[in-house]
Amino acid sequence: MTSTSEGYKSCENISKKEKSIFCDIKELDLRITLKGGQSFRWIECNDGKSFRGVFSSTVWTLMQNDDKLIYTIHGSLKEDVGFSKILSDYFRLNLSLKENLRTWASVDSHFESYNKLGAVRILNQDVVENLFSFICSSNNNIIRISGMVEKLCKIFGTRICAIEDQEYYDFPTIEALSKPNVEFNLRKEGFGYRAGYISKSAQKLLSLGGKKWLLQLKKENGTTYESAKESLMSLPGVGPKVADCICLMSLGHLEAIPVDTHIFQVACTNYIPHLSKQSNVTPKINQEVSSYLRRLWGPLAGWAQAIVFCMKINSSNSQNRKRSIQQGRKKSTKITKVK
DNA sequence: AATTGACCTGGAAA
DNA sequence: ATTTCCAGGTCAA
Numbered sequence: 001m002t003s004t005s006e007g008y009k010s011c012e013n014i015s016k017k018e019k020s021i022f023c024d025i026k027e028l029d030l031r032i033t034l035k036g037g038q039s040f041r042w043i044e045c046n047d048g049k050s051f052r053g054v055f056s057s058t059v060w061t062l063m064q065n066d067d068k069l070i071y072t073i074h075g076s077l078k079e080d081v082g083f084s085k086i087l088s089d090y091f092r093l094n095l096s097l098k099e100n101l102r103t104w105a106s107v108d109s110h111f112e113s114y115n116k117l118g119a120v121r122i123l124n125q126d127v128v129e130n131l132f133s134f135i136c137s138s139n140n141n142i143i144r145i146s147g148m149v150e151k152l153c154k155i156f157g158t159r160i161c162a163i164e165d166q167e168y169y170d171f172p173t174i175e176a177l178s179k180p181n182v183e184f185n186l187r188k189e190g191f192g193y194r195a196g197y198i199s200k201s202a203q204k205l206l207s208l209g210g211k212k213w214l215l216q217l218k219k220e221n222g223t224t225y226e227s228a229k230e231s232l233m234s235l236p237g238v239g240p241k242v243a244d245c246i247c248l249m250s251l252g253h254l255e256a257i258p259v260d261t262h263i264f265q266v267a268c269t270n271y272i273p274h275l276s277k278q279s280n281v282t283p284k285i286n287q288e289v290s291s292y293l294r295r296l297w298g299p300l301a302g303w304a305q306a307i308v309f310c311m312k313i314n315s316s317n318s319q320n321r322k323r324s325i326q327q328g329r330k331k332s333t334k335i336t337k338v339k
Numbered sequence: 340a341a342t343t344g345a346c347c348t349g350g351a352a353a
Numbered sequence: 354a355t356t357t358c359c360a361g362g363t364c365a366a
Contacts, residue, residue, distance in 0.1 A: 037361060138362035144349070145361085192347025197363085239363045260361040281362080284341080309361075 021084050023069035027097050029118025030064055036310045038123050038249055040133050040146040041153075041171075052163070054153070055126065056086050059160050059168045075161025077170055092124050095300075104297055104304050110270050111304075117314070120307045123249060127214045129171040130250040135197045135237040137245075151189050152198075156182070174210050177202035197237025204235055219252035228253055240286050248302035257293050257305045259286045262312045267293065 034042035034051050042053035050063035058076035062069065069091070073083055088094070097119055105111040129149075136148045149171075156172035177198060186195035205213060215221065217228040228251055232243040240259075247256035257263070259281060267289045268276045278285055297304040 134361080135363095137360090139346080139360065140348085140362085141350085141360035143360090187347085190348060193345095193363090194347075237363065241362060245361080258361070262361065280343095282341080313361085 017072045018070055019072075019084065020068040020070040021088055021093075022067060023064065023091070023093060025064060025066050025119070027093070027119055028064065028069065028091055028121055030062055030069075032118045032310050032314075033091070033121050033123065034062075036120060036306070037142055037313065038306070039125060040142070040149040041129075054160065054168055054170065055090060055129075057158075057160065057170045058083070058086070059163070060087070062087075074163055075168065077158060077160055090124055091121055095121075097121065100300055100303060104307075107298070108296055108304075111307075114307055114311050117307065117311050120303075120310050122254065122303045122306055124252075125250045126171065127217075127246065127250040128174060128211055131201070131214065131232075131235075131238070131246050132171075132177065132198055134242045134245045135201060136191070136194050138194065138237065138239075138242065140194075148189075148191055148194070151191075152177075155185065155189070174202050174205050178206045194237065200236040201238065214251075217251050223251075225253040225255055229256070240283055241281075244290070244302075248305075254300045254302045255294055255298075256302045257290045258302075259289045260309075262309055263293075263305060264289060266308055266312055271296070 030051055031044070034053065035044065039053070039055070041055070042051050044051055045061065050061050052059070052061045054060070056076075057078050059074040061072040061074065064070060069087065071083070071087055076083075101111065101115075105115075132152060133145065133149050136145050136152075140148075153169040153171055154167070156176040157169035158172075160168045160170055162168065182202065183195045183199035186198060191198070205211075217223045217231055219225070219228075223231075225247055228247050229240070229243045232238050232246055233240065238246075242258075244256040244258040247253035248258060259267075261281065264275070264281045264285070272289065272292055275285065275289070281289075293305065294301040
């Protein structure tokens with residue numbers, strides 16, 4: 001634990017702190033990766049080229065050029081433990097998109113048409129943040145999910161620093177979310193029925209062993225994808241789709257394919273036409289789509305899924321983009337901090 | 340075991 | 354101005 005640092009007032013100060021790591025722009029498109037429905041905490045800055053957000057208990061501003069990923073640290077609850085490595089791990093820069101695109105294109109002719117999209121990567125996110133974020137995602141839209149995640153941080157998270165009158169908070173701990181009045185407060189804040197899912201999942205997690213229990217579900221710690229998914233689904237508010245999101249985005253099970261309405265629709269038109277008779281995504285359909293695409297795309301199928309998903313939400317209607325930009329800029333709110 | 344409807348909310352479309 | 358529809362689903366009858 002360290003004390004929180006103060007925010008920097010001016011842009012001049014910020015730019016002095018810039019550092020960078022090597023990263024080919026063909027391997028990473030910041031906009032589509034950060035604003036593509038994986039993480040809900042990134043804001044596009046007014047300059048139109050940089051993005052600001054929180055991960056790893058640290059406030060970052062990110063931008064890129066042809067061969068570098070440039071970052072600024074504004075504040076952190078951590079000691080300086082090598083931010084370049086943390087950043088590289090977050091984007092999984094050790095994996096080559098180019099190589100995998102070749103593989104997917106060779107087994108799936110549809111990938112030629114997905115090619116005009118920028119370089120989408122699967123973020124390696126914190127499992128606690130990812131879990132509660134995707135509990136919020138059910139039957140919900142990305143704009144409101146983002147608002148809810150920010151509220152969780154503001155109400156139950158630790159303050160990191162302020163930049164230009166904007167306060168930045170860490171994502172709350174499981175302990176903070178399992179306090180007795182969490183459900184009531186979240187209902188009051190407009191979370192709807194997800195308030196109960198969040199509170200009950202936090203309490204159950206705590207009784208299972210907290211964050212350690214989640215971390216032990218990682219692939220690198222020896223748990224299989226199927227076993228991790230099954231364990232996650234024992235938590236309230238976590239069904240097959242949300243469990244797959246967590247497996248893919250924060251547990252290292254890159255073969256996991258979250259099947260939502262968008263992927264289901266693409267599967268109907270491009271891959272499994274006979275599914276079109278089905279009107280909604282049942283667990284059985286979910287399983288069928290998921291395993292079909294996993295067989296097709298291979299061990300990193302979830303990454304391929306993310307590309308298809310981004311393709312879909314970008315093309316479906318370009319009005320969504322304009323709307324989300326406007327929403328992202330407007331600042332809020334009147335939230336009361338709860339002790 | 341598979342189907343079906345309810346579930347919170349807020350912004351857009353009807 | 355109101356009502357209906359919809360959004361990265363889950364749960365229980």
